[in-house]
Amino acid sequence: MTNSVPSSDIKPEQEFDSDAVRNANPLRFAEEIRISAPFKLENGGILPEIRIVYETYGKLNTAKNNVILVCHALSGDSHAAAHSPDDDPGWWDILIGPGKPLDTNKYFVICSNCLGGCRGTTGPDSINPETGHRYGMDFPEITIGDIVEVQRLLLDNLGIDKLLCVIGGSLGGANALEWTIRYPARVVSAIPLASGAHLTSQALAFDIVARNAIHSDPNFHEGKYHEKGTVPADGLAIARMLGHITYLSRDGMMKKFGSARNHGRDIKTKFETKFSVGSYLAHQGDKFVERFDANSYLVLSTALDNFNLGETPEELQEALRNTTCRWLILSFSTDWLFPPFLSREITDALLAVGKRVNYCNIQSECGHDAFLLSNDFAYYGEMIRSFIDNTAYEQAAGTPPPFVRPDRLDYDLILDLFPKNASVLDLGCGRGGLLARLRQQNNDNIIGIEVKEKYVLSCIQRGIDVVQADLNEGLNMFADGQFDFVVLSKTLQTVLDVEFVLDEMLRVGKRCIVSFPNLGYKDYRKRLCEEGLAPNPDAGDSVHEWYKTQNVRFLTLTDFEEFCRMKNIQIYNRIALDTKKHQPVNENPNENADMIITVISERVKET
């Protein structure tokens, strides 16, 4: 092996950082239940008994309303977190523990090894009590639904009815989704991360090639490798290598392996190690064979491949229509195994059927692995924490969490325009100041759209439902006339395609409220005509310079009124403000007002 670095020179923790988490193995604190009744599977198979291995963290409260169910990914297990300082690390230690987002001082966290797995719960590796042999390839085909049913059995046995939250990433996200559909009344909130309602064709293709590699391994023996005393190590290792490629982002791989490209580690393996990325893959493949069962891999990856809540928006809406939980859906920008659009699909379907949903696409370099890593935790960890805490608060108090209300004249004026409990969509909602005011009136028929990640976090912290999206891409997810009011507050002038954005808001709102700075204001006129300088309208961002203002569209009240005439838009109400004097303007508003608030709708609706 030329160009190799001796393995003693590199600590495994340094090069193979996600490995420590993925290969964690101890089950010292695991508990177990056995259910000896036959268990009927969704696709017709029957298992004569079910064994469930699980771990718990924190204490169940007397109201039994502090339960969080954690669902693991394909190769995970019940050991989600360490139980004590001297315990071995769990795969989601960053998230679970005292003071952490799933705060075990407050919540009772349960994680069970899933059906079909190979870490205690019944799976192909288990002994079939009817034959005395391992199931192997005779293990019946299972679905994500079957995995949920086994978890339900566990909860029933523990005397737990409601889940404050069901949370999981990847396959665990599919697992969480299935819970919300099968048992809507038992799920208060759900957090699927790095997940989807189905795989992409590309991800499906990788799974198929992985299974072909296992099936082709001559040591596989049609799944009866235990009886033959062999292990399909080559096939399983190759499957795992493929998996690891899909867990990392392209740029992340480049950073990890680019600089030492040709310097593979001199590890003991039969696989190619001459490139650094090659020795990494060989290591991951070999380690996986030591801890995972090939038949389990086949069973679980097939269950995930068959998971499909719908390919069209209509199918997805239908699948999710009866869910009743509050949602936090998270994707990661460089995840190409479960690309962000899959999470948006779910979000959009939920919005279309009027559910309370939050969504954010976390900016990350870490690819699919991001949900297991601390790199982007400042955002997604805090979102999970706030979302669960606020959901628990609402559940207990029956009211939204308290909110400190800063002074905003324009918000107060807009608030007066809404009838009680009107459904409201706020486009470009920022930190949710307007929606928080509505929420204090106990209106939960409201939602914000915001593009900036940090503002999305602020909204979630305030308990405001918010979806991260770019207005310029339209409002496809909403039906015609879905909202009583759509608000575009001080945002029109920052939008490039004004016609498209206004068309979209007029489509989904029965009434729309649009506010914007008025270029016709006397100070701006004076600036151009007397001083020869470009006007610098203020939109609350306190950056006025022509070369860096966030404003990209400049209009007067007269421009807007002409635009409405031309586009057949009805103006119902118009409030003109002099914000410097903090007062409404009645006379000659195009010259005397620096800010305009209008209420508009499509004229055709009124005829």
Next chain:
Amino acid sequence: MTNSVPSSDIKPEQEFDSDAVRNANPLRFAEEIRISAPFKLENGGILPEIRIVYETYGKLNTAKNNVILVCHALSGDSHAAAHSPDDDPGWWDILIGPGKPLDTNKYFVICSNCLGGCRGTTGPDSINPETGHRYGMDFPEITIGDIVEVQRLLLDNLGIDKLLCVIGGSLGGANALEWTIRYPARVVSAIPLASGAHLTSQALAFDIVARNAIHSDPNFHEGKYHEKGTVPADGLAIARMLGHITYLSRDGMMKKFGSARNHGRDIKTKFETKFSVGSYLAHQGDKFVERFDANSYLVLSTALDNFNLGETPEELQEALRNTTCRWLILSFSTDWLFPPFLSREITDALLAVGKRVNYCNIQSECGHDAFLLSNDFAYYGEMIRSFIDNTAYEQAAGTPPPFVRPDRLDYDLILDLFPKNASVLDLGCGRGGLLARLRQQNNDNIIGIEVKEKYVLSCIQRGIDVVQADLNEGLNMFADGQFDFVVLSKTLQTVLDVEFVLDEMLRVGKRCIVSFPNLGYKDYRKRLCEEGLAPNPDAGDSVHEWYKTQNVRFLTLTDFEEFCRMKNIQIYNRIALDTKKHQPVNENPNENADMIITVISERVKET
């Protein structure tokens, strides 16, 4: 096999469209030369003889200056195109033939099977004359450089000294790159498509897993499978399946396989076929085994993996510094095997060392396969055609191709500002109107940057060197003071980050010419102050409405002068124009001129 559609119901051409091209096999028109002298390889190995199989199209002219060398990808061969209407299709039929971009009425096109291949040219499948057996795994390690040396042998034998163009995609692009470096004096122009100066870590990882699959196949027998009478069919098929995933884009796969997700074709194969994408991969894998040799796959993929012209900008610049050809570099937006940034890396390195380079990232849904398909041919085919035709014209005439000159006062005024043969960078060059005027003066020290694909095509058609890039991302590829002049003509007002773009142009240009519409013009003042409407400065795009103009920044001459004072920018020259009257303005330009042209530089340079 449940849910399967009988294969008789679907014609292979329908579902497996790119397959017909990839699996084309006939060599009826192939010619061959044998060179019996020992051939020394770059890494020390020696081949006792070299056999080269090649095909030619069109006629060599007497000046022998119409030769185009076509380089194939990993699994290609010499049969790049059909030789007659009744001939079998070639893998690049869309590009090569009478009247096509590589027009065989004008050019003499050569394509040879590359060293290490398995379609006639010496490779691991060939008989080693010294042993009488096939080389197999004893075939020495080869490099992309060795592949070029064998092609050079062929050209020498054909009496051909110069290549008008060397062109190739994927591994063929690496092959073309290597030609420009090894034999700069023999290459007039080069077109690497869907290629790179090295693989990404991700692409490298896929190759490694593919090789691991072949090596792990028990029928591989350390490469001596011929002697054992076996074929490592499973391993080679799995390698090919992986390859095919990387050839398609994610969205392309979704379109191709999404709707019939669960309906695999009922084909005869040992691989999984229950999903439609699975039966596609099984088919591709099986077909590949019939026509390709596993050792060849190992040898060629290893050669490509070892190809690395440099990872840093400096290394790449060093590698390309001595090239002398004119370049057209093409990437495809959804190619994730050779992502566009790899082509930009090469482009940027060439720009940094002052080469004549064109680049475009073709918008495509077809992934890496795009360069073999007709879907995006309207752009990339025309770019190739124009580039080669114009290069041939320049080579023959010694002057640029003729250019019809439309009337543009501002261009004429700007032209007067350049000394003869000044090096000029035109930012946002559009269809190249200004640069074409300079080019007519036989100045070839000029280049344009343009973001729109259709304008890039126009520039290439005019013989203007142009690089597709977004000004907002900066000018990293250029050194400080690299150009005598940098031009930003009527573009400043469309740029969001004005400070950054101006900083960048002042950094790379000794002098900069900036023109922009003046908001202080009397008509605009009148419009705001007398009519109460937003000013509507004209920047030549003839869209003036406030809600859809491409202008996003609004400034007066005074604003610009103040900006320059604040940023310590020296204004050397200022031309104020009334474009409606078609005349310069001397008096009170901030009120009387609607268009300003300035010549500026960083002040610090002058002290």
